[in-house]
Amino acid sequence: MKAIRVKGLREGNATIALETIDTPTISHPQEVLVRVLAVGLDGTDREILQEKYGTPAEGEDDLTTGHESLGVVTEAGADSGFQVGDLVTAIVRRPCKDQNCVNCRNGHADFCQTGKYVERGIKGAHGFLAEFYKEESRYLVQVPSSLLKLGMLVEPQSIVEKVWDQVQRVQQRLIWEPRTALILGSGPLGLLAAMTCRLLGLDAYVWSMSPQDSLQAQLVQACGAVYQQSGAAGTVETLTAYADGLGKPVDLILECTGYSPLAFEAMSVLAPNGVLALLGVTPADRKLEISADMLNQGMVLENKCVIGSVNASRKDFETAIYRLQQMEKFVPDWLARLVTNRLDLEAILKLDFKSIPIKAVVDVMPVEQWGDLVKQTKEVAYSFSV
Numbered sequence: 001m002k003a004i005r006v007k008g009l010r011e012g013n014a015t016i017a018l019e020t021i022d023t024p025t026i027s028h029p030q031e032v033l034v035r036v037l038a039v040g041l042d043g044t045d046r047e048i049l050q051e052k053y054g055t056p057a058e059g060e061d062d063l064t065t066g067h068e069s070l071g072v073v074t075e076a077g078a079d080s081g082f083q084v085g086d087l088v089t090a091i092v093r094r095p096c097k098d099q100n101c102v103n104c105r106n107g108h109a110d111f112c113q114t115g116k117y118v119e120r121g122i123k124g125a126h127g128f129l130a131e132f133y134k135e136e137s138r139y140l141v142q143v144p145s146s147l148l149k150l151g152m153l154v155e156p157q158s159i160v161e162k163v164w165d166q167v168q169r170v171q172q173r174l175i176w177e178p179r180t181a182l183i184l185g186s187g188p189l190g191l192l193a194a195m196t197c198r199l200l201g202l203d204a205y206v207w208s209m210s211p212q213d214s215l216q217a218q219l220v221q222a223c224g225a226v227y228q229q230s231g232a233a234g235t236v237e238t239l240t241a242y243a244d245g246l247g248k249p250v251d252l253i254l255e256c257t258g259y260s261p262l263a264f265e266a267m268s269v270l271a272p273n274g275v276l277a278l279l280g281v282t283p284a285d286r287k288l289e290i291s292a293d294m295l296n297q298g299m300v301l302e303n304k305c306v307i308g309s310v311n312a313s314r315k316d317f318e319t320a321i322y323r324l325q326q327m328e329k330f331v332p333d334w335l336a337r338l339v340t341n342r343l344d345l346e347a348i349l350k351l352d353f354k355s356i357p358i359k360a361v362v363d364v365m366p367v368e369q370w371g372d373l374v375k376q377t378k379e380v381a382y383s384f385s386v
């Protein structure tokens with residue numbers, strides 16, 4: 001089968017190649033063989049493909065990339081609970097082996113304490129940018145056929161679901177009735193976060209670098225949120241000035257740019273009792289001069305909270321499926337507009353990430369052929385009171 005691999009990662013001058021490798025075979029009653037239909041690319045993939053950043057599995061030099069997957073079951077072990085034709089996505093992280101890691105031992109590798117977790121396509125395990133992958137059924141999540149074209153967005157949305165779940169848990173410390181959310185960044189994560197906030201009934205504001213007439217801005221407005229371009233001539237220059245101009249308390253801030261100076265500025269614009277959630281990282285080592293005492297004082301005297309959030313658990317994937325279906329009903333085709341580029345495996349080799357306005361999806365198999373493989377025997381419905 002064909003697979004996109006970053007080769008020679010341990011040698012320091014890695015390259016990307018479309019390779020022909022052995023197709024995996026299942027050998028355990030709980031294993032499942034999945035034909036990959038499509039894989040979404042995000043900032044982590046950009047890092048891996050451009051900066052050759054991933055970590056191969058122990059004893060290997062190469063890494064198959066890709067972690068935002070949509071596939072169809074082509075072979076199902078007798079005890080897997082899946083059937084041939086089921087549409088599936090896969091959770092990204094696998095638990096560490098430490099018996100004392102209570103989170104890994106309880107289905108929450110997203111809170112692994114040892115750092116020895118594995119992430120398919122990123123760290124220590126091959127990913128999904130290949131024609132097939134095999135997986136234990138417990139790491140697969142069934143996707144309803146109503147999301148046939150959009151199932152590769154379940155993983156990025158699971159990141160939003162995790163952070164919202166975290167925010168709700170943290171805020172059980174008080175009576176909290178959030179009204180206003182500010183989202184920093186208008187990449188796929190920022191846009192999904194803005195849409196999610198709207199569905200949760202919050203007034204949502206997005207502050208980002210894309211121009212005021214960009215597709216990003218249009219999508220923000222299409223879900224009923226407000227867009228403001230940051231930093232451009234003739235616009236409000238700083239986040240502080242922008243937040244002041246809103247004239248209302250900012251109860252929740254979701255930082256989706258990874259630009260760390262913004263994270264510190266966000267702490268000072270957060271309302272009393274508010275939460276700032278950090279979701280982005282950049283592979284830089286910036287030094288910053290900050291008003292440390294003023295920030296510290298604001299955090300203490302106003303009960304503010306800053307949390308970081310990474311990855312997602314199975315439950316977040318399930319909630320993500322529910323939420324994507326809600327989004328489709330709320331603003332039909334909004335999610336399809338988010339996917340600005342579709343390419344095939346070969347095209348990854350010469351992909352210029354700067355040419356992707358919002359999100360690229362790799363069709364590992366031509367879309368016209370998907371329908372022939374997908375034969376849901378039972379429709380899944382995830383319904384939550386969120």
Ligand code: BGC
Nearest residue numbers: 042044092119122310311312
């Ligand atoms: C993925 C997460 C992963 C994180 C850190 C993100 O791109 O969506 O699942 O935990 O990168 O590797």
Ligand code: ZN
Nearest residue numbers: 096101104112
């Ligand atoms: Zn662990």
